[in-house]
Amino acid sequence: MDHFTYRDGLLHAEDVPLTQIAQEVGTPVYVYSHATLSRHANIFRDALSILPDARCAFAVKANPNLAILRVLQAHGFGADVVSAGEMQRALAAGMAAQDIVFSGVGKTHAELLAALDAGIGQFNIESEEEGLELARLAAARGRIAQAALRINPDVSAGTHDKISTGKAENKFGVPYDAAAEIYARLALLPGLHMRGLAVHIGSQLASLAPLEAAFVRMGGLMAAIRALGCSVTHMDLGGGIGVPYRYGESFPDPVDYAQMILRVTRDWGVTLMFEPGRVIAGNAGVLLTRVIRVKQGVVHPFVVVDAAMNDLARPALYDAWHDFVPVRAGPARMTANIVGPVCESSDTFAMARDITALEAGDLAVFRTAGAYGATMANTYNSRALVPEVLVHEDRFAVVADRIEPATILAAERVPDWL
Numbered sequence: 001m002d003h004f005t006y007r008d009g010l011l012h013a014e015d016v017p018l019t020q021i022a023q024e025v026g027t028p029v030y031v032y033s034h035a036t037l038s039r040h041a042n043i044f045r046d047a048l049s050i051l052p053d054a055r056c057a058f059a060v061k062a063n064p065n066l067a068i069l070r071v072l073q074a075h076g077f078g079a080d081v082v083s084a085g086e087m088q089r090a091l092a093a094g095m096a097a098q099d100i101v102f103s104g105v106g107k108t109h110a111e112l113l114a115a116l117d118a119g120i121g122q123f124n125i126e127s128e129e130e131g132l133e134l135a136r137l138a139a140a141r142g143r144i145a146q147a148a149l150r151i152n153p154d155v156s157a158g159t160h161d162k163i164s165t166g167k168a169e170n171k172f173g174v175p176y177d178a179a180a181e182i183y184a185r186l187a188l189l190p191g192l193h194m195r196g197l198a199v200h201i202g203s204q205l206a207s208l209a210p211l212e213a214a215f216v217r218m219g220g221l222m223a224a225i226r227a228l229g230c231s232v233t234h235m236d237l238g239g240g241i242g243v244p245y246r247y248g249e250s251f252p253d254p255v256d257y258a259q260m261i262l263r264v265t266r267d268w269g270v271t272l273m274f275e276p277g278r279v280i281a282g283n284a285g286v287l288l289t290r291v292i293r294v295k296q297g298v299v300h301p302f303v304v305v306d307a308a309m310n311d312l313a314r315p316a317l318y319d320a321w322h323d324f325v326p327v328r329a330g331p332a333r334m335t336a337n338i339v340g341p342v343c344e345s346s347d348t349f350a351m352a353r354d355i356t357a358l359e360a361g362d363l364a365v366f367r368t369a370g371a372y373g374a375t376m377a378n379t380y381n382s383r384a385l386v387p388e389v390l391v392h393e394d395r396f397a398v399v400a401d402r403i404e405p406a407t408i409l410a411a412e413r414v415p416d417w418l
């Protein structure tokens with residue numbers, strides 16, 4: 001459920017008509033609903049409250065906007081970050097360093113140092129090599145890094161290949177069969193306090209079964225590590241729950257997710273950590289766009305909109321579906337291809353889609369764009385970097401400016417020897 005609804009035939013974000021945002025901010029623009037974000041954060045956190053000790057770290061890469069992070073901080077979320085830049089954002093949003101988890105397969109020397117100096121709560125180490133480097137850096141600074149070892153459980157997530165992370169051939173984590181011995185070796189290093197395991201098998205999961213299979217394997221590994229005499233007090237179960245992108249699709253409910261976890265982890269005796277991203281932010285945003293023109297096609301007309309693959313990359317990257325609805329409802333229908341202006345055939349949002357009939361100048365939105373939307377935006381074709389707006393009841397604010405091509409051009413120069 002979200003707070004993008006029609007009132008008198010006009011699509012609103014909470015109490016604000018999207019026509020007003022288009023008029024004042026221009027298009028394309030991401031529009032987020034505070035009430036929707038808050039609702040999803042509460043549903044997730046409340047569902048997990050049946051677990052004895054659970055902590056939530058929002059996966060910042062899903063939506064790193066400072067205002068979004070501030071809302072989640074106020075809802076008791078920490079942050080799961082994958083770069084020093086994301087760590088800076090979490091800290092700037094007011095999240096405590098202790099509530100930050102640093103994941104990622106390629107943390108640089110500089111990033112490890114920055115995170116150590118910030119005093120973050122947990123490093124999710126993705127290789128023995130990284131553990132050795134972190135231990136050395138921490139010891140040299142007289143610090144002890146709290147760490148978990150990320151495991152590759154070799155479980156198929158059943159999602160798109162490019163967002164699967166838990167198969168043996170994926171780059172993430174250490175191989176399941178080698179993990180206990182790696183953990184035991186790392187646990188001996190000064191500078192490192194190995195306190196647990198982490199797993200994240202992929203994103204946009206449509207079923208709980210692969211998660212359950214992975215968590216059962218994690219429980220077995222935890223027992224094997226304890227049998228080696230090592231301590232395990234924290235288990236980070238990652239993120240990955242999917243959201244409906246098409247009207248009527250059904251996805252795992254956080255309540256069922258929590259019950260499955262309670263069943264699997266009942267006798268683990270650990271603090272459980274979670275890294276949800278999409279399930280919190282996905283439905284809380286839309287990409288508002290204006291039709292530039294409708295161009296005749298051989299089979300179907302092309303609805304050319306002013307948003308493009310550089311603003312919303314998911315369709316081009318993952319063949320992803322986003323529901324596309326008009327801001328002004330109408331009875332007439334058309335079958336059309338929905339495309340952006342970028343000079344790539346992959347700049348196609350939908351082919352042969354049955355939509356409300358649109359004409360040049362009409363406004364429409366791509367729904368479910370609050371996660372992996374603006375965060376992936378770029379300036380390909382020397383387009384502006386798309387702005388972001390947050391709505392709260394009848395108010396709205398621009399929470400990220402449109403960065404104009406001239407501003408980007410100003411950071412480039414021709415060397416004097418040319």
Ligand SMILES: *Cc1c(COP(=O)(O)O)cnc(C)c1O
Binds near residue numbers: 082202239275
């Ligand atoms: C991307 C990511 C997440 C969040 O995934 P969602 O599918 O958005 O919930 C969590 N943990 C790690 C390590 C990630 O890379």
